[in-house]
Amino acid sequence: MDHGHAESPRAAQDEQELTLGEKLFLRETIKGMAIVARHFWKNLFGFRDNTTEVLDRKGTGVNLVTTINYPEEQKPYPPGYRGMHRLVPRVDGRPRCVACYMCATACPAQCIYIEAGEYDDQAIEKYPVRFEIDELRCIVCGFCVEACPKDAIRMDTGTHAPAVLSRPLAVFDKEALLGGAPVELSSDSMTYRAPLKTVAPMGSNEGGKKMGGH
Amino acid sequence: MDATLTPSSRLASSDIPTAVPVKRTVGNWFGWLIGGWAMFFAFLFGLSATMLGVVRLFAGFDEKKNSVGGTWEGVGNILILMLVFVMILATLLTMADRKWSAMMQDRVGPNRARLPGIDSPLAGLPHIIADVLKMLFKEDFISDGAARQKLLFNLGPLLAFGPAFCLFAVIPMSPEVFFFGKRISLQVLHVDWGILYVFALASIGVFGTALAGWSSDNKFALLGGLRASAQMISYEVTLGLTLVGAFIAYGSVRLDVMSELQGATEAAIRIGGSDPTLFFGWLPAWGIFMQPLAAIFFLTAAMAEIKRTPFDTPEGESEIIGYYLEYSGLKSGLFLIAEYVETVVVAGIVTAIFLGGWHLPWIEPALCSVLDGLWHGNGAALLAIFQVMGFIIKVLLVIWVMFLARWALPRFRYDQVMHLGWKMLLPASLANVIISAAAYLAGGREAMAMVGLVEIVAFVGYVAFWGKKPAADAPDAHGHAADPHAAPASH
Amino acid sequence: MSQALIDLLKEKLPDAIVSSHSHCGDEVVVVKREQIVDVIKFLRDDPAAEMKLLSQIACIDMLTFATEQTGGGSIGSLEMPAYAKTNQGPYEPRYQVAYNLASVTKKHRLRVRVELRSDDCTLPTITSLYPTANWWERYCWDMMGIEFTAHPNLERLLLYPEFVGHPLRKDYPIHRRQPLVHEHDFPDLVRGPGPGPGGANVPMSQTHVGRKNVDPNTYE
């Protein structure tokens, strides 16, 4: 408190009344209009760099327009973007999900519905008979991805939940969610009683990188 | 629901690849730039020629060949100037406002509407059609309260639009010129009362806003109507006074006379050579050089009179929505288009009084003789096309400045508008009258131009230099100055 | 660092203090309900305290605080028996109202807490001391049903007047639904009050007109 107003460079300026020149309206009016006019002429004469990232639009003659003509132009989501869910498949196409209900429990919006079943040939692991996500309820917090102990659900599709015309269409079932690159982790082999016919060579730990833990 | 829209098919179709950035080369861009501007000027030239031509066609039914103001010429002018030029320009302005504002704000602007069969936004032009269709076909909703005063409620938009629309009648867009054997001019009314007609009719517009505000039976609308009435009545005083200097200079209140006096006379144009009306031999005899401050004051007062930002307190979209709050559909559209029509009119008046009207500076006589050589002595007629084109360009420029102010400046408060009008603009314009009169008595228009030049120099100095601190004293905008708090806090 | 403050308080107003403790870096002083205004006025005006800023008034319902599952619990120094284990009715005093006070000059903070029994959850208002207490007390009334006596305008703040119950009480079920009500008529002096339902000028709060016309007490 004791250093008072002088500590801030702006505070000293607050104290000032407007000078006579500023009180006459016109000068600051013209200056303000000049700023806007500069944008206008730059945008009128410049051409538009189609680089999706605004900051990358550089060079001579490039105008300042920053909006993107969605949907003709789309800005790609950044790599860590929490987009639409997907159920990660194994190499043989079956979901990695073992129906442990962790994601459904972690979900604050309670938008995941799972029904578990058992494989005939794999007694040790279950699988989801039904796995549904209501994308209208989903708040895209990413807790399900974090909660999954099998790296079976991810939000790395790079797209968002599409707009739908009726509510039931926003409920995505297992078939709709299953897709993208299959993942096989080195630790997976421990959970197999008998090796699968199409087992892949031991892969790198892709899940750990995504989670950003350590 | 469409059976094909299963969740899985939708997911597959949503994998739209993002558009590959297409780098437009500089050469390509330059071509577009030159081509675009060339097309723009060609369009203006064609428009001017068409306007003159159509009026000439109508004027052909008149008896007299050597004077303007015939009945049929008037009919042609009404059709061409007021129905076509003003209305189309006002309609285009609704679009220009959106598109220009987009450019000022680093946006793309409206680009969604498409014409059937054309898969291109056409720079947003189809939005004009879309807007008009929307206005026409939207439900004309009348609230219960407004229904009690249905007549007045419906009269509101008419009274706001009608006078604004009629104002353009006295604005001259071209000189009196022999155009293919008939003397015509692009002006509807050749009357002695000239600008007084504008003042008289413009003040009728206040009835429209007041009626709309009152009969809407809405408190916001009532507040808007009250604000509009007070503001419009107040600024009419200033509006008239700012022009008195111009009346002194030109000795007339006729806009066509004022326009004519600001450049080479008809005789001088015929003769060719240099323009004899130039002040000091080099300065165009435009009103803005004799009355620079009056021009600024007039533009300001006129913007207040037509309620455009920064004077849009009666509308104030984010405060009280305005006197037209309860209107919908076509009636709302009338209010909106009235504003644009008024903009065109104000730009026309400013051009006619201060920016030399149709006159092109310096080159008129020389250009005329060149054109004479091009086309068998019809140079004056060809020159008239260029002059109309010049008028349109000047009008567009003034409109652009008004739009610029609209998008750049915050809005006044209601009482501050009054303060500006009564306490600043009114005394300043009175002083301007006295100074102008003194200068005129001292040395006629040349002396006024001298005073005007001094004023311009002073104004430029004021805007650019006065009050600017030396660079060393300038406050550090980013706050790098050392201060006690900057040290790492120990508590 | 606020321990000095508590000592000061104990010295100046020894009768008002029930207990005091420090927990997780927060200093808490529990005071008697009758003297809450005195204590807060003292803290505000005393030059050593200067607690001019009332950050928040929080109110907690302790009804289910100590359950069998958690094996009882404690807040600071207060140990509580497990309610479900002892099964001897709700824990009393049931409501805790916490005044989080701060000083912008001395940079210290203190929480003044009052404990209220469920059969008498009234509390004197401190609106006269802090104007901001007006809304916080309305919030407490709205959410928890703590009644502040002599409050100038003790109405619901976030919820609407027809709302039944106080939602932050632990016995208010989370999925309970409340009837929808129409907007109030805003009396207009010029044209008179607008007609209520059926033309009669009946306050809407007495009719509970909703999408379903049911008794709000049973509509859950």
Added chain:
Amino acid sequence: MSETQSHSAGVVPVNPDPLELDDELPSAFTKVKLGPSHPATHGTVRLNMTLDGERIVECIPEIGFLHRGFSKSSENATWHQVLPYTDRLNYVSPILNNVGYIMGVEKLIGITDTERSKYLRVAAGEISRICDHLTCVSAIGLELGAMSAFLYGVEAREILWDRVAELTGARMTTSWTRIGGVATDAPIGWIERVKETIPRVLELTDELDKLFSKNRIFVDRTRNVGVIGADEAISWGFTGPALRASGVDYDIRKAHPYLVYDRMEFSVPLGSRGDTFDRYLCRLEEIRQSAKIVLQALEQMPPGPIIIDDWRYALPPKKDVFSSIEGVMAHFKLIMEGIHVPAGEVYSFTEGSNGELGFHLVSNGAGKPYAIQVRAPGFPIVGALPRLLHGHSLGDLIPIFDSINMIGGEVEQ
């Protein structure tokens, strides 16, 4: 609000005489309800106003249109599941809310997060603060009619939100912090990207400054409007820029330094009059100070883990979850039961974008919070609206209401 209420100055008392209703010009005050869906009320708030012509005789704010039961919902979620709710308190600066809430939980547990996470929290939080202030400052311009300035401000905010999206995976609903750390580390190249972004943001901020700070139209509309003195502001519970505009040097980042704010060099801008113009200037300057903090935090940020290695509170790394039974068990317990926070009660306060963001947290030792009550910084300030608007005209309502930056999400919880 009673019909017979007259202005304190007692100029025109309402005449309750019913005969007067038949007069042509009854001398009653106009009652206007502004909102809840009014362009100037950018939360959903309704202002019940009694107008004497253009002058506001009385203004009663009516809030709650956006009430979503934050406290009640939180009591029925695990400690981690509350995090997305905090995003939605102040949706313009969600990271500051995330940090504020998680700091409270950590205070209750008695742990601190890792060094790198502290810097990340500070950097991301200050980016959020810039976004919030940009929104407020440019919205003042928008609602005063200068729309271009608003879009310049929003443009700056957009490129910052792009950076936030790269860091957290979402533009606004970040849910980014975790107990003991943060969820994701800064991606490769992110720091350089932010260093490119900040100058552009400051450039646009300077344009806002040039458009408004000396423009007499703007100054006239904001100076000496909504004045509140230092003592009164404190007693009304003002904090943050609104309080500092009144000249009170109280910034929690300085007064009670948390995270690594004590290692940052920045100054606290102070106003002198406590009017709308000072609030605007304070926010404008805080944008610049926050930019300084962001750059410093990114400069000083050490390498290291972003979350503590304590499996009672933080999820085990995925490597351990996938391959070890301890990892799976800890993971399972944390997800299924929630984090067991020791029983206790804390009031945690951090500097939100509008002031002191407080969380009164009570735990009874179970996996769910027993009670959470939030001290939204805007709540007392909106409560002071009748005081701020006292005696002003209807036109002044707009700048005053904008300058206090009401965020419906946090005020109405």
